[in-house]
Amino acid sequence: MLRVAVVGSGPSGVYAAKELVEQREVPGVRVDVLDRLPAPYGLVRYGVAPDHEKIKSLQGNLRGVLEDERIRFLGNVEVGGEALPTGRLLELYHAVVYCVGAARDRHLGIPGEELAGVHSATAFVNWYSAHPDAVGEDFGLPRVRSAVVIGAGNVAVDVTRILARGEAELRPTDMPQPALGALAVSGVREVAMVARRGPAQGKFTTKELRELGTLPGVAVTLDPAELTLDPAYADPAGAAGLPAVNRRNVEVLRGWAEAAQPPAGAPADSDAERRIALRFFLRPVELLGDSGGAVRAVRLERTLPDGRGGVTGTGTYEEIGAQLVLRSVGYRGVALPGLPFDPARGTVPHAAGRVLRDGRASVGEYVAGWIKRGPTGVIGTNRPCAKETASSLLQDAGALAARDLPDDPLPAMRAAGLHPVEWPGWLGIEEAEAALGASLGRHSVKIPDWPGLLAAAGAPAPMSGP
Structure with a gap:
């Protein structure tokens, strides 16, 4: 079984996960979609204007992917920090696909x-x-x-x-x-x-x-x-x-x-x-x-x-x-500690999605989305971008799967002090936002703060915020 971590639960990350589990060439692929936030969907939740309901409805499509039994959502997991550096992540998964966007x-x-x-x-x-x-x-x-x-x-x-x-x-x-x-x-x-x-x-x-x-x-x-x-x-x-x-x-x-x-x-x-x-x-x-x-x-x-x-x-x-x-004059990618970064382009150097270190493909490391190609295109542009990266990863599957891994990375994350929010926790946030909206005489209303989100998800509140 090939175990893959996708870092980022926005469109590029979800499309990458979808490509990996729905293909037929490499059976048994399992994907954990990690996100720093306890809520999924990336810019579809946090970038689409609230009065654009039609575009926001794309969350339903992303939801269908994340509810696939071969995919697991793990929110409230920050990659690149002291608790989970990029090198450690590669010890827990056969491959990692970074879909971290262009946040600056x-x-x-x-x-x-x-x-x-x-x-x-x-x-x-x-x-x-x-x-x-x-x-x-x-x-x-x-x-x-x-x-x-x-x-x-x-x-x-x-x-x-x-x-x-x-x-x-x-x-x-x-x-x-x-x-x-x-x-x-x-x-x-x-x-x-x-x-x-x-x-x-x-x-x-x-x-x-x-x-x-x-x-x-x-x-x-x-x-x-x-x-x-x-x-x-x-x-x-x-x-x-x-x-x-x-x-x-x-x-x-x-x-x-x-x-x-x-x-x-x-x-x-x-x-x-x-x-x-x-x-x-x-x-x-x-x-x-x-x-x-x-x-x-x-x-x-x-x-x-x-x-x-x-x-x-x-x-x-x-x-x-x-x-x-x-x-509002554009975005730039931000360097993730442990990953190579091209400051001129604001992207991670890559070849068809394979991360390049000193000009050579780094085994098990991949990129998709804006951190791969720069802040260009619309939401749908992430589909072919993710497909190319997934194809590269699957071509490398034989060598990647040869490494032995722990049965489940979750215990290691928890031992490092992380408190991953799984899908039931996200459903708890949805329920809490619906209840908040009802109390205000409105429809569902977003919870805007870390303590509120984590409490709704049933996760411990951070000491000083993530």
Whole structure:
């Protein structure tokens, strides 16, 4: 029997486990899916916006995999720490597949990022998604009148939309109560989403973009002068050469601008409670602070297309006032102690998923997902990525299975001081979240803190947090 550990229970980890147990070439594969958190599903639970129920429903597919009798979920298990270093993990399993994602956000690299009120979009997403590491945040929303979101991807659109939504629209979701309460008293009335390039280069999907134009009580504004700077925007024939999603984005924005009124479904400007401004061809160069060390504005330079897909500065500047700035300019992988790491790419060096140490494949170590290929693609992109890695592992199965292992790694983990949360513990968390929601007059509501999650799972609370 081949025993494999998959580190990470997000889509890439679950897809890797599925590939390993459902193939027929190597019989008897058993997989333990380990996660630092006591709850499974990774970014599907902690990265998908709470008002996107259709995408969140993917949890049902992942659940079906983790309930397979050949797969065991072990949450609350941190790999790479003193209790379970990577080398020790390889002593307990024939092979390990690391699916640890890209957990760190990229910085802007401009003056003022240290100011109060400047955060990563990742931190904001973690907060409203009830990630237990984000407990205690509130982002000063009652004091914020204007917010700036820097970026032009789906995460930027998500946080823009959440900032502009009303409490009544978010109440039916599983958003944690502290976040819902803070958003209910939010002072935000203006949100500017700023991109350094043009609409033809936006990384958001068309569905996400269109949603901004249908939010109750929200008006979306565009600056036609900025839009026409983009050659593909100004020339419909040129847009035909764009990828389909970018072409549809251009068509949506062109339609909004030509209508000379708020997008369909949005109220007239005079009736709008909040406004979203979509800004293009503006590059942040400095975050400006007030006398108390808090952000007060973003200084931006006007850019122009350089003819090669990038932009060049013009030396013309403007400021947008803001008491909250969220940067959403991408993610980077984080080095896991004991694994090789390429800091330039933010990934683990590999060949078809086999971890490379000094240019040679490391026996029994594999990667899949963002830590393998970088933060690219959508959820479905993880399927072929995981399949390639699983195929490499199965090709190596004969040599891997030759090692003798303990009958079950669980006793060794517990002896090291770990308290793994198994599937019944996760079901306990689900039951506790349903009960919490009922007590608040809502549907299921996420538990946002470590002690609450571990108590619901029946695991000992950490002395000072994992």
